[in-house]
Amino acid sequence: AQTVTQSQPEMSVQEAETVTLSCTYDTSENNYYLFWYKQPPSRQMILVIRQEAYKQQNATENRFSVNFQKAAKSFSLKISDSQLGDTAMYFCAFMKGNNDMRFGAGTRLTVKP
């Protein structure tokens, strides 16, 4: 079974600074997808960024980028120029092609003014 580990239960960062959230996973699959979801106080699950395992290039979405290390089974999220609206719970998730999705325990990020 696939497992996803987020080793940082809580993190904080000053506004405008950069922060990196860690995620590791365990799988024997070769083809899969990785995601970072944001959950603000509204509790809505918002897709931040995704990475296909077959792509070597790291995904980027505006201020959000990932460092995908397939051999090390690592998938960290970097948030640049942090904003107060980035304060949220962040979940790392793994999905095989059959829609079977596994989530990490989450990292609560606080952006301080």
Added chain:
Amino acid sequence: EAQVTQNPRYLITVTGKKLTVTCSQNMNHEYMSWYRQDPGLGLRQIYYSMNVEVTDKGDVPEGYKVSRKEKRNFPLILESPSPNQTSLYFCASSFLGLAGYNEQFFGPGTRLTVL
């Protein structure tokens, strides 16, 4: 507007009183699933459905039932709720492709408290 809806959004009930949380999607998705979110555990899958009349257990199915009589609806049934089922519940849906990525769309969540 493409969306997944859940009702109710908040529910406080008592042990043993049967309840149903509804989930509906308007995107003609084949795949639907239920998750529960608990502190320190993330989201864990309860049940999923590949299509009408096709359902299967996820990681934490005990104490729950589901049905998929229509493609758009996937209700979660708690026949005899217990306090350990107090949680935040999410319904999600997506297309079911044989290969490639299919984004999962999440509902707004249902906060359930069982006293």
